[in-house]
Amino acid sequence: xxxxxxxxxxxxxxxxxxxxNFSILDSIKEAVAELNIKPEKLxxxxxxxxxxxxxxxxxxxxxxxxxxxxxxxxxxxxxxNPELNVIVTSGDGDxxxxxxxxxxxxxxxxxxxxxxxxxxxxxxxxxGQGSPTTSRGQKTSMQFEGVIxxxxxxxxxxxxxxxTFVARSFSGNKEHLKxxxxxxxNHKGYALIDIMQPCVxxxxxxxxxxxxDRIYNLDENYNPNDKGAAxxxxxxxxxxxxxxxxxxxxxxxxxxxxxxPVLRSGKVMVDRKWSPIDGEKFVEEFM
Amino acid sequence: xxFNLLIGGSAGQGMDTVCMFLEKVLKKSGFYVFxxxxxxxxxxxxxxxxxxxxxxxxxxxxxxxLDLILALDSNTIEFHKDRLNDNGIIIADEAVKCDESxxxxxxxxxxxxxxxxxxxxxxxxxxxxxxxxxxxxxxENLISKKLPEQxxxxxxxxxRKGGELLEEKFNLxxxxxxxxxxxxxxxxxxxxxxxxxxSFYSAYPMTPATSVMTYLSKKSLExxxxxEQAEDEISAIxxxxxxxxxxxxxxxxxxxxxxxxxxxxxxxxxxxETPLVVIDSxxxxxxxxxxxxxxxxxxxxLLTASQGEFPRVVLSVRNxxxxxxxxFRALNIADKYQTLVVLLTDQYLADSNITIPKxxxxxxxxxxxxWDGQGLDEEYKRYKVTESGISPRLIPGKIExxxxxxxxxxxxxxxxxxxxxxxxxxxxxxxxxxxxxFIKEDIQEPEYFGGEDIDILLVGWGSTYGAIxxxxxxxxxxxxxxxxxxxGDIYPLPDKLLRKYMAIAKKIINVEQNFTGQLGKLITQExxxxxxxxxxxxxxxxxxxREIVTRINKEV
Numbered sequence: 001x002x003x004x005x006x007x008x009x010x011x012x013x014x015x016x017x018x019x020x021n022f023s024i025l026d027s028i029k030e031a032v033a034e035l036n037i038k039p040e041k042l043x044x045x046x047x048x049x050x051x052x053x054x055x056x057x058x059x060x061x062x063x064x065x066x067x068x069x070x071x072x073x074x075x076x077x078x079x080x081n082p083e084l085n086v087i088v089t090s091g092d093g094d095x096x097x098x099x100x101x102x103x104x105x106x107x108x109x110x111x112x113x114x115x116x117x118x119x120x121x122x123x124x125x126x127x128g129q130g131s132p133t134t135s136r137g138q139k140t141s142m143q144f145e146g147v148i149x150x151x152x153x154x155x156x157x158x159x160x161x162x163x164t165f166v167a168r169s170f171s172g173n174k175e176h177l178k179x180x181x182x183x184x185x186n187h188k189g190y191a192l193i194d195i196m197q198p199c200v201x202x203x204x205x206x207x208x209x210x211x212x213d214r215i216y217n218l219d220e221n222y223n224p225n226d227k228g229a230a231x232x233x234x235x236x237x238x239x240x241x242x243x244x245x246x247x248x249x250x251x252x253x254x255x256x257x258x259x260x261p262v263l264r265s266g267k268v269m270v271d272r273k274w275s276p277i278d279g280e281k282f283v284e285e286f287m
Numbered sequence: 288x289x290f291n292l293l294i295g296g297s298a299g300q301g302m303d304t305v306c307m308f309l310e311k312v313l314k315k316s317g318f319y320v321f322x323x324x325x326x327x328x329x330x331x332x333x334x335x336x337x338x339x340x341x342x343x344x345x346x347x348x349x350x351x352x353l354d355l356i357l358a359l360d361s362n363t364i365e366f367h368k369d370r371l372n373d374n375g376i377i378i379a380d381e382a383v384k385c386d387e388s389x390x391x392x393x394x395x396x397x398x399x400x401x402x403x404x405x406x407x408x409x410x411x412x413x414x415x416x417x418x419x420x421x422x423x424x425x426x427e428n429l430i431s432k433k434l435p436e437q438x439x440x441x442x443x444x445x446x447r448k449g450g451e452l453l454e455e456k457f458n459l460x461x462x463x464x465x466x467x468x469x470x471x472x473x474x475x476x477x478x479x480x481x482x483x484x485x486s487f488y489s490a491y492p493m494t495p496a497t498s499v500m501t502y503l504s505k506k507s508l509e510x511x512x513x514x515e516q517a518e519d520e521i522s523a524i525x526x527x528x529x530x531x532x533x534x535x536x537x538x539x540x541x542x543x544x545x546x547x548x549x550x551x552x553x554x555x556x557x558x559x560e561t562p563l564v565v566i567d568s569x570x571x572x573x574x575x576x577x578x579x580x581x582x583x584x585x586x587x588x589l590l591t592a593s594q595g596e597f598p599r600v601v602l603s604v605r606n607x608x609x610x611x612x613x614x615f616r617a618l619n620i621a622d623k624y625q626t627l628v629v630l631l632t633d634q635y636l637a638d639s640n641i642t643i644p645k646x647x648x649x650x651x652x653x654x655x656x657x658w659d660g661q662g663l664d665e666e667y668k669r670y671k672v673t674e675s676g677i678s679p680r681l682i683p684g685k686i687e688x689x690x691x692x693x694x695x696x697x698x699x700x701x702x703x704x705x706x707x708x709x710x711x712x713x714x715x716x717x718x719x720x721x722x723x724x725f726i727k728e729d730i731q732e733p734e735y736f737g738g739e740d741i742d743i744l745l746v747g748w749g750s751t752y753g754a755i756x757x758x759x760x761x762x763x764x765x766x767x768x769x770x771x772x773x774x775g776d777i778y779p780l781p782d783k784l785l786r787k788y789m790a791i792a793k794k795i796i797n798v799e800q801n802f803t804g805q806l807g808k809l810i811t812q813e814x815x816x817x818x819x820x821x822x823x824x825x826x827x828x829x830x831x832x833r834e835i836v837t838r839i840n841k842e843v
Contacts, residue, residue: 262511
């Protein structure tokens with residue numbers, strides 16, 4: 001096992017005390033250390049938001065890009081260098097709002113990457129506006145009379161779109177989250193982990209206690225390979241309970257790199273050797 | 288000796304196939320060719336035409352005066368007969384009725400039917416046209432091999448029959464052009480990218496940029512590269528930046544509308560200091576504008592597009608030959624300065640074929656400027672402040688024990704988020720310093736045509752190169768003293784030749800394919816020097832040397 005401290009960043013953490021992000025950060029570090037992934041082989045990619053600061057707080061390769069745009073660079077990085085373990089880490093606004101289109105098409109491509117969504121059902125960095133997952137009717141710092149739109153169900157959407165690993169976890173249960181992250185890293189293909197995470201500053205509804213009172217572990221007999229049942233399970237979210245664990249899993253589906261005619265041989269594009277003279281043959285057709 | 292053919296009809300009549308054939312025949316016969324397409328944004332019907340200009344010396348632009356019209360429908364005659372020279376001819380099928388003395392009605396359809404397929408009538412016409420010019424040779428193997436065998440054979444028969452329909456009027460003999468190629472602007476960009484080692488191209492289809500992507504996609508397997516069609520242009524550019532960060536040579540491209548969507552990520556490339564080349568194949572805007580036509584109206588937009596300030600290089604290409612070398616160069620510039628390079632082209636160049644000398648490979652050198660980490664015994668600083676402004680760049684995952692962090696926030700040398708005044712200033716200044724080095728080491732002055740003693744100086748950029756070059760020749764032959772600067776590099780603005788000739792000329796006129804005179808405005812902004820007149824065109828059709836000459840003659 002790689003020492004946990006080798007993932008320690010020197011950067012000062014700017015999250016609010018008590019924020020759910022701290023334990024998510026710890027879970028990521030412990031998971032990668034236990035799986036023997038070296039810092040230089042770990043690639044953290046994020047957009048913008050409180051959760052998107054995560055790459056600064058873990059010593060690894062990091063790409064802290066634009067709001068909503070974490071997935072496009074993450075996918076491209078995996079295409080050109082499959083030797084990197086790519087983990088996308090962003091919030092609900094970044095992943096499901098600004099980045100909604102990329103979320104869907106990234107599932108279609110099925111790169112072997114992991115997306116952690118720190119889902120606190122509110123916008124933290126911009127101070128408390130409604131997010132795509134804020135409950136209908138919830139009053140926010142922008143929706144003063146309550147949110148009108150229906151919250152998005154990202155897990156059901158991901159399963160329907162063809163994702164092969166769809167899980168939910170809770171920042172208040174570090175061991176659970178760590179085990180899910182490890183399972184996602186070991187899964188071949190795109191893996192979504194939606195992590196319920198209380199925002200201590202701006203979401204007074206979905207608090208630590210609110211989540212704690214509702215979550216339950218998926219039954220041991222639950223079959224995550226049944227797509228129809230998984231979608232129904234994914235719809236469970238509210239006072240009647242919130243299941244955590246791997247809701248859907250499909251093994252053996254080829255990834256983008258498995259199918260791609262150039263990459264399927266295992267080619268690492270960043271190691272490509274090329275001289276201009278290698279391209280001289282392409283002039284022939286214009287002669 | 289130069290001749291100018293127009294082949295016109297409606298979409299779907301097979302015009303492109305026969306034009307491609309004619310161009311290959313002309314090139315093989317030793318004639319320089321310049322051809323371009325004028326087409327509507329529709330798959331069937333409407334009025335489209337191709338111009339093929341050929342001669343025994345290099346040709347850099349189209350012309351309006353015609354020597355021969357091949358009219359596949361009566362509209363073509365109606366629309367273009369006024370441009371026909373007095374001794375020019377119109378060739379059309381017997382079925383095309385028109386009261387026009389220069390019309391030669393030929394049984395094109397009938398001959399094609401006899402050959403096996405009436406659709407092959409364009410090849411009958413091709414046979415007749417070549418006979419008219421007395422161009423002889425073995426051409427049948429030049430008929431596209433992509434066509435089904437049976438169709439090819441019919442086309443060959445049709446082509447032979449066409450030769451029997453007309454008498455020779457000329458007996459043209461070409462030169463040896465076996466060391467030349469014929470290529471369009473977008474293929475040349477694609478080829479430049481391929482030769483330049485691009486291994487990742489992500490884009491979203493948009494006319495007239497699509498064919499760059501199509502070209503690369505066709506070659507991707509053989510060259511071993513990734514060409515990915517993204518869900519939108521925002522994804523396309525963010526993917527390209529991700530691939531580039533990871534160490535691949537990456538590029539993206541679109542037309543103005545798609546480039547507008549990419550804009551936020553321009554700044555991402557700028558502040559993360561990630562090498563990136565973006566192609567903008569311009570068409571007339573705003574919004575959807577004229578999708579299949581040409582304009583040079585994205586220059587002002589791209590000079591400052593994206594919030595904030597960061598170093599960028601804006602280049603334009605002047606023809607297909609330039610497009611190849613400039614694409615290659617743009618990739619080296621992006622890697623050297625770790626920033627955004629925008630390469631401007633347009634529909635005119637995208638769809639213009641030109642005969643040029645075969646590309647010269649001997650001096651092409653790929654320069655990646657990637658550091659191997661030698662001597663690095665402490666934590667790597669991605670944004671180390673240096674005198675040149677360029678920080679040594681490591682590739683993530685390639686150096687034992689070292690990690691590479693990049694950030695779209697203002698950051699410290701280690702790439703961590705900061706709001707410290709001193710750090711902000713030093714990082715901002717470090718980034719902007721890179722342009723000073725570019726001006727010192729890499730900037731290219733515009734190309735100058737004309738004498739040293741001039742009254743009028745024309746300034747233009749990009750695709751107007753050919754028309755301006757020819758106009759200067761015509762005007763000087765008519766006794767005027769005219770010079771011209773055709774800009775390739777636009778920003779930073781190379782100003783040595785500009786200042787020199789602006790000091791000599793009495794009148795400075797900018798020639799541009801836009802409404803507001805965007806290069807003229809940039810010149811004024813950068814030098815304080817004013818234009819004395821403008822020749823501007825924004826109807827979506829490329830300016831010709833004749834139009835420039837007419838406008839200059841009006842001014843003097």
